[in-house]
Amino acid sequence: MTKVIAISGASGAGKTSVVKALSGYFACPSLYFDDHVDSNTYPMNMKAWFEKGADVSEINTPTMAVSLRDLIAQQHSYIFVEEPFGRGRQSIASMITHVVLLDLPLELCLCRMIRRNIGRNSSDSLNSVQSYLTHYEEYLRDIYIETVNQVRSNSDLIVTDIQPALATADAIASWLKK
Helix, strand or coil: CCEEEEEECCCCCCHHHHHHHHHHHHCCCEEEHHHHCCCCCCCCCHHHHHHCCCCHHHCCCHHHHHHHHHHHHCCCCEEEEECCCCCCCHHHHCCCCEEEEECCCHHHHHHHHHHHHHCCCCCCHHHHHHHHHHHHHHHHHHHHHHHHHHHHCCCCEEECCCCCHHHHHHHHHHHHHC
16 A cells, blocks of 8 residues: 655745655655645635635645545555645545654744745845745744644654754654654
């Protein structure tokens, strides 16, 4: 039976890097949340969405659910999924075997997001950082806190160590082998 492992956490927690490392380690497929995001994924007004209760099932990635079903049908040992919301989204919750939460300090995640935006080397990277920081201060920080709390309550493994992605992947691989 295929085990679907969701790697969850706030933006900048290292989900993508850890999923890539685990997928390589176990020689198995992976799915990435951001590859399935489109203009209809997020509620139009995220601040209002948060104030209404932050129901993560309102975050839609229908192509991700289809892709995950297709990969499960191929009967791999593992599938690693970058899924920020753990089992919180009804569209994929029943397909997830384990949730691993990368529960890192938000200031570290914020630092990584700033570096990521600056590292894009686009003429608009400064504006992108300024926009992100404005949204972070207005509502994103609260959304990250709330969604990580939601995932934490239903996680099988919580990683709080600040370490390189490969070390985190090694720790998760050891946990999976038990």
